[in-house]
Structures are given as structure tokens and as C-alpha cells.
Amino acid sequence: MSLLDLANPTRFLALTARVLPWLAAATIILLAVGLYQSATAPDDYQQGATVKIMFIHVPNAWLSMFVWGVMSIASLGTLVWRHPLADVAAKAAAPIGAAFTFLALLTGSLWGRPMWGTYWEWDARLTSVLILFLMYLGLMALWRAVDDPSRAARAAAVLTLVGAINLPIIKFSVDWWNTLHQPASVMRISGSALDKSFLIPLLVMAIAFTLLFVTLHLAAMRNEILRRRVRSLQMMQASRVAFSSEAGTGARGENASNEVGAA
Amino acid sequence: MSALSALIRRDIRIALRVGGGALIGVLFFLTVVVLMPFAVGPDLALLSRLGPAILWLGALLASLLTLDRLFMADHEDGSLDLITMSRTPLELACAAKALAHWLAAGLPLIVATPVLGLLLNLDMVATGAVALTLLAGTPALTFTGMIGAALAVTLHRGGLLMAVLVLPLSIPVLIFGVAASQAVIVGPMSFGAPFSILCALSLVSLVVGPFAAAASLRHGLD
Numbered sequence: 001m002s003l004l005d006l007a008n009p010t011r012f013l014a015l016t017a018r019v020l021p022w023l024a025a026a027t028i029i030l031l032a033v034g035l036y037q038s039a040t041a042p043d044d045y046q047q048g049a050t051v052k053i054m055f056i057h058v059p060n061a062w063l064s065m066f067v068w069g070v071m072s073i074a075s076l077g078t079l080v081w082r083h084p085l086a087d088v089a090a091k092a093a094a095p096i097g098a099a100f101t102f103l104a105l106l107t108g109s110l111w112g113r114p115m116w117g118t119y120w121e122w123d124a125r126l127t128s129v130l131i132l133f134l135m136y137l138g139l140m141a142l143w144r145a146v147d148d149p150s151r152a153a154r155a156a157a158v159l160t161l162v163g164a165i166n167l168p169i170i171k172f173s174v175d176w177w178n179t180l181h182q183p184a185s186v187m188r189i190s191g192s193a194l195d196k197s198f199l200i201p202l203l204v205m206a207i208a209f210t211l212l213f214v215t216l217h218l219a220a221m222r223n224e225i226l227r228r229r230v231r232s233l234q235m236m237q238a239s240r241v242a243f244s245s246e247a248g249t250g251a252r253g254e255n256a257s258n259e260v261g262a263a
Numbered sequence: 264m265s266a267l268s269a270l271i272r273r274d275i276r277i278a279l280r281v282g283g284g285a286l287i288g289v290l291f292f293l294t295v296v297v298l299m300p301f302a303v304g305p306d307l308a309l310l311s312r313l314g315p316a317i318l319w320l321g322a323l324l325a326s327l328l329t330l331d332r333l334f335m336a337d338h339e340d341g342s343l344d345l346i347t348m349s350r351t352p353l354e355l356a357c358a359a360k361a362l363a364h365w366l367a368a369g370l371p372l373i374v375a376t377p378v379l380g381l382l383l384n385l386d387m388v389a390t391g392a393v394a395l396t397l398l399a400g401t402p403a404l405t406f407t408g409m410i411g412a413a414l415a416v417t418l419h420r421g422g423l424l425m426a427v428l429v430l431p432l433s434i435p436v437l438i439f440g441v442a443a444s445q446a447v448i449v450g451p452m453s454f455g456a457p458f459s460i461l462c463a464l465s466l467v468s469l470v471v472g473p474f475a476a477a478a479s480l481r482h483g484l485d
Contacts, residue, residue, distance in 0.1 A: 162475050
């Protein structure tokens, strides 16, 4: 089973119909295990119970970047290999990525309230995630602005790849800007000094969220394929109606001219 | 090579003559700077502290908002199709067009900077620093914005959508441009580090911009 076999949307639909229930089940089990582990994880000696926000926040932040990576690969598929499902994948991933990015921002801000005393701090990490969120929204606006999917797909693919080149630059410059403007912030996660009692639930949660993304993404791709089928059926129907009415008037015209000729 | 220089000369000539509107960018720049004191108050000390940031924001908006016409007029009269089909590589043609646009619309902004610096109570050194950073940074804005212009012409959409797409990409240029000018005026920071990064950003966008714009034109025009 290679990637090319999946180029047939019908085959893709059949395969995902079989795979999706298993993926969903695995996601639910892993999420339950991860949530239980993070709820029973010990409190941090400095941050108290608020450290539990980390178990939601970090997987969301990880996925906010991972989804852009997935979209970049899909964009390469659109521009280079013209894979028919690549733009479906890219389009379906954008809102999911935006949602994960928004959740990362939201949990980060909720975490910042007890740690920094404010909901928003122009912290380097929060700022670059905010810019990432803006770029997701811009990409979604681009998808919505054009009604022809294949035209929108190529434009969005170019923009996604430019974004993929630019995101590390933005990250670096925001870090630089932040060290220039701000004294050391209150919170600092030092290196890899994370205790094992935190690390294991965090890893389980990260895997669970990644599976959640894969499940949602495949389901969204199925919806997008079906939506496009409906669209093309509607277009065919509309053109058939237009054609038959046109043919009807043409035939009537011909009859009329015949009658005139006969007269 | 002669094709490219002909393209550059043609674009500059069109931009500077009636209907071109390259100088509207300078007028927009002036208007933005004049609006600032009304927003923050006519406090000269405050204005001179905010000066580099105001000038940079004004130049950023002016150079990006003039960009969405970069390919549009050529698309309307059909010359863009000829450029796409000609033997000159489309990447080079895009780079030439962007260079012409920078010469016609970007350089006047830099020339206008000293006058606007006077309005914002910047001294000679500060104005010089801002003008120098604009000289190094505006090519990056033009060449990044060109990607937005290419998307605009292939999608028949312009204006706000393109600004929303391109402005986040210009954040690094803004950060290092303002940082380099502030380093001269107040900062304990050295001028060299942010200024070299600014030049590096311009050079990178000089390479990436034409390729991305050409790709989007090639895939988008049909």
C-alpha cells in the first residue's frame, strides 16, 4: 500500500472507514490514561496544582507546530507531485491546527495568570504562538476567499511553504526581541529537569493528542472529499439543467424557422 | 540581461508617470506620521522616543500597501502573460519587477525619512540610523510582499486579505529594523548585530521571494 494507491479518493474513503474506529478507540483510551496520570501526578513544589495545566498546554503547543509541518508536506504534495488528496489534507488540517494553537494560547494564558499575575505577557513563546495563530487564520481566510478549490489549493500551498521557511525566522527574532526588552520572567522551565513523575504523563498526553489530531484530520478529509463530490454533482446538475433548457430553446427556434420555411 | 533592464526601465517609467501612483506611497507615509501626534499627543520627548518605531511602521505599511498593484496592471493589459511566456525565466522577471518597484516606491520613502524625522523631533544621528536601516530593510519588505502580490493577482483578490497574509511574515524585519535604530539612539546594544541580521533577512528574501512569487504565478495563472 503506497501513497499513490491512496490517490484514488474512493479507496481512501474505504480504507479510512475501516481505520477510523480503531484510531478513535486508541485515542480515547490513551487520553483517559493520560488524563488520569496527569490528575494523579504530584504537585510542583513551586507552582502547586497549576502545573497540571502543563499536561494540556504542552501537547497543544507541540501540535500547533506539528500541524503546520503536516500542511507543508501536503503542500509539497500539491505543488510537486500533484497528489489529488494533498490539497484535501492541507485544507482539512488548517482549522484543526488553528484550534490546537488557540488552545495552546488559552491554556498558556490561564497558566500565566497564577504564575505571572497577568493573563497576557509578551513572553517570547506566547508571542510566537500568537503569530502562528494569526498565520493559521490568514491561511483559512485564503481558503475561504476563493471558491475554486484547486486554485485556492495552489495559492495556499505556496503560502504554507513560505510560512514554513519564515516560522523559524519569526521564532528566532521574537526570542531576540524578547531578551532585548524584558528582564528574566518569573517562570523558567529549566532544561530537561523534568521529573519522571511529570515526564511520563506528559509523553502519554502528547501521543494521545497526536492520535487525536490524526483521527480528526482523517475524518475532516473524508468530509472534505464528500463535500467536493456534492459540489461537483451540483455543478453537473446545474450544467445539465442549463444545457437542456438551452437545447430546448434551440429546438424551438429550429421548429419556428421550419414553420416559417414551410409557410 | 537587456530584457531584464528593459523590464526594470519600463516598470519605473510606468510607476512614475500619470496613473502609476508610486509617489502615493510617500504621501501615505507622510499621512501616517502626521496622524501619530494626534494619537499619542504632541509631546516632543515622547515622539522622539517613539520616532523610529513610528517611521518603521509607516514605511512598512506604505511599502506593503502599494504592492498589491505590482502584477495587477500587467495582468489586466495582458503583458503579464507575455512575461510568463517569454524566454526570460519567470523568477528573474519577478525579481526585476520587484527591484523596479523598490526603486520607484521604496527609495522615495527613504528620501522622505529625514523630513519626517524633523516632525518627530529626531536628531541627525537618529534620522540617519532610521534611514540606513530602512535602506537595508525595505528590500526585504518588497520581496516578501511580492509573494502576496502574486497571490493577489492569481486569486483576483487584493487589499485586506493580502495584508493579513503578508504582515505576519514581515515581523522579523520590523523587529530588527527598529532594534538597530534604537541601538544607535539609546541602546546599550551594538548597532552591528541587528543591522547585519536585517541585511541577512533582505538577502534571504531576495532569494525566496522571486521563487515563491514565480511558483504562485505559474500555478495560478491559467
